Amino acid sequence: MKNVELRFIREMFDQIAPRYDLLNRLLSCRQDVYWRRMMVSEIKVPAGGLLLDVACGTGDVAIEIIRQKGSSVKVCGIDFSTSMLMLARDKIRDMHDGSNIHLLSGNALNLPFKAETFDALTIAFGIRNIVDKLSALQVFYRTLTTGGMVLVxxxxxxxxxxxxxxxxxxxxKILPLIGALFSKNLIAYQYLPCSVESFPDPYSFAAIMRKAGFQDIRWKKLALGIAVLYVGYKKKP
Ligand SMILES: C[S@@+](CC[C@H](N)C(=O)[O-])C[C@H]1O[C@@H](n2cnc3c(N)ncnc32)[C@H](O)[C@@H]1O
Structure with missing residues (x-):
């Protein structure tokens, strides 16, 4: 069952990839840009720090990290949609400091990294698509260094x-129509509201983060609660 879900999500993002950025800006009235910027501004990493952006899509978070933190940090972006990754690759190629971003194909539930590798891990608009959120958060926890932070x-x-x-x-009513018109994929933009509606409320999601091992969890509602930024830390047990 899990593999069927993962395949459905991956194929859906492969299909909508060419219009993904345009639709994000359009459907959120460019708020998505501001929300990513906010998330990145909360990241605290040492110079030379290593960051992982899970479900990196077309690379906007990774690019924003380098824009704000400079090229003293390195970012690894991982996603299982080849089409989304190809668009990320094109954007990063046009950056002068794009060599600080490394992209790879992979599943968030099975990250190909050693334990205690990253100083911070981000995931923007990605965890909603992962049914087994606890397992994903446990995998994220494992890859973080002690003291490292997760931002969702x-x-x-x-x-x-x-x-x-x-x-x-x-x-x-409106969003699926605009989505279908521009992306020619009605199902993807019918799936979007369903996935948001079924996402746990902040207290319940924070409880899942805690169960995965994270501590000092806090969250901030953005744009009257249309988006939420969660922050947690991996501390000494
Ligand atoms: C809504 S997009 C978000 C992309 C990007 N983070 C952003 O800020 O625009 C969700 C992304 O998550 C990826 N994704 C969903 N489930 C995944 C999984 N289990 N492993 C890796 N990537 C996944 C999709 O391929 C897609 O690129």
């Missing part, structure tokens, strides 16, 4: 005021 950026449903009703309407 994810979409969410706003809870208060009139926004939930509007958001439901936008997510259920």
């Amino acid at each position: 950026l994810e979409l969410a449903f706003p809870e208060k005021g009139l926004l939930p009703a509007f958001y439901h309407f936008y997510f259920r």
Whole structure:
């Protein structure tokens, strides 16, 4: 069952890859750019630090890390969609300090790295697509050095005021239409609201992070709760 889910997700991202960036900017009114920037600004790593961006997609987080932290850090981006990775590769080739980013193909649930390798690990809009979130977080925990931090950026449903009703309407009716129009893939943009709706609330997700071993977990709601940034640390047990 898990392999079927993984294949469905991978093929879906392979199909929507050419229009992925355009649709992200369009559907979020460019907020996605700001949210990634926010996440990266929270990262604390030493000079010469090593970072891993899981589910790196078209490379926006990795590029933002180098933009903010400079080329004294190195970033590894991993994703299982070849089409998303190819677009990331094209963007990174155009950067003057792109050699600080290394891309590789792989599954978040089976990261090909030794334990205690990375000073920080990021995942933006990726964990929602992974059914077994606890296993993924346990794998992330293992690859981090002691003292290392994990940052998870994810979409969410706003809870208060009139926004939930509007958001439901936008997510259920408008977004799939725009998505289908531009990407020619209605299923992907019907799947998006379902995956956001079924994502645990911040307290429950923080509990999963804690179960995976992370400590000092905090979260910050962005844009009235449309996105949430979670931060946690690997500390001495
Ligand atoms: C919504 S995109 C996010 C991409 C990027 N992080 C961003 O900020 O735009 C989700 C990405 O997660 C990748 N992905 C989903 N499940 C994965 C898994 N189990 N292993 C590796 N990559 C995965 C998809 O291929 C896709 O590129």
